[in-house]
Amino acid sequence: MSSRTKIIALFAAFACGALILVVAATALLPSRQQTGGSGIAAVGGPFKLVDQDGKPATEALLKGKPSLVFFGFTHCPDVCPTALFEMSEIFNALGPDASKLQAFFITVDPERDTPEAMKAYLSSFSPQLRGLTGTPEQVDAVKRAYRVYSRKVPLDGGDYTMDHTAVIYLMDKSGTFLAPFNAKRTPADAAGELRRYL
Ligand code: NI
Numbered sequence: 707m708s709s710r711t712k713i714i715a716l717f718a719a720f721a722c723g724a725l726i727l728v729v730a731a732t733a734l735l736p737s738r739q740q741t742g743g744s745g746i747a748a749v750g751g752p753f754k755l756v757d758q759d760g761k762p763a764t765e766a767l768l769k770g771k772p773s774l775v776f777f778g779f780t781h782c783p784d785v786c787p788t789a790l791f792e793m794s795e796i797f798n799a800l801g802p803d804a805s806k807l808q809a810f811f812i813t814v815d816p817e818r819d820t821p822e823a824m825k826a827y828l829s830s831f832s833p834q835l836r837g838l839t840g841t842p843e844q845v846d847a848v849k850r851a852y853r854v855y856s857r858k859v860p861l862d863g864g865d866y867t868m869d870h871t872a873v874i875y876l877m878d879k880s881g882t883f884l885a886p887f888n889a890k891r892t893p894a895d896a897a898g899e900l901r902r903y904l
Pocket residue numbers: 722778779782783784785786787870872
């Protein structure tokens with residue numbers, strides 16, 4: 707893990723409750739993060755999950771279209787619904803080109819986020835957004851691949867929330883990580899940048 711990645715992880719760890727840190731984490735990353743000389747981005751990799759319909763979902767889903775990949779959980783009070791709303795607005799702004807982009811919401815809370823829970827939750831957002839979940843072990847593996855941090859935080863009364871990395875990853879048509887994607891701007895601006903990758 708590069709020092710830069712550590713800084714990002716540190717910032718992003720507390721991002722769920724503090725929107726500004728999401729922006730800070732995004733700003734810290736250059737447009738193309740590289741590992742020590744290989745030139746290959748160190749984010750992403752194979753995964754075995756299921757989608758919101760309970761169908762197997764692997765990294766093969768990322769091939770053919772550029773993708774936005776975001777990790778979160780359906781009980782998230784603010785950051786996740788905000789990010790999913792922003793992504794939905796970007797799909798709206800893309801108009802007829804929306805079908806050339808895809809987006810995945812991968813849970814960090816597999817205990818509560820069953821395929822059914824993901825499907826119900828995502829019905830409030832763009833139909834282009836697909837939810838992915840799995841066993842705790844499968845979710846841990848995809849989190850490691852994407853350098854995602856999350857932590858269960860107990861709440862009064864036995865409930866819990868999750869701190870988690872809140873970076874939107876932009877992957878190219880081959881499923882390779884390009885850059886963190888900044889959705890904190892007008893949907894038209896964000897869509898304009900994405901059109902370059904469609
Ligand atoms: Ni969240």
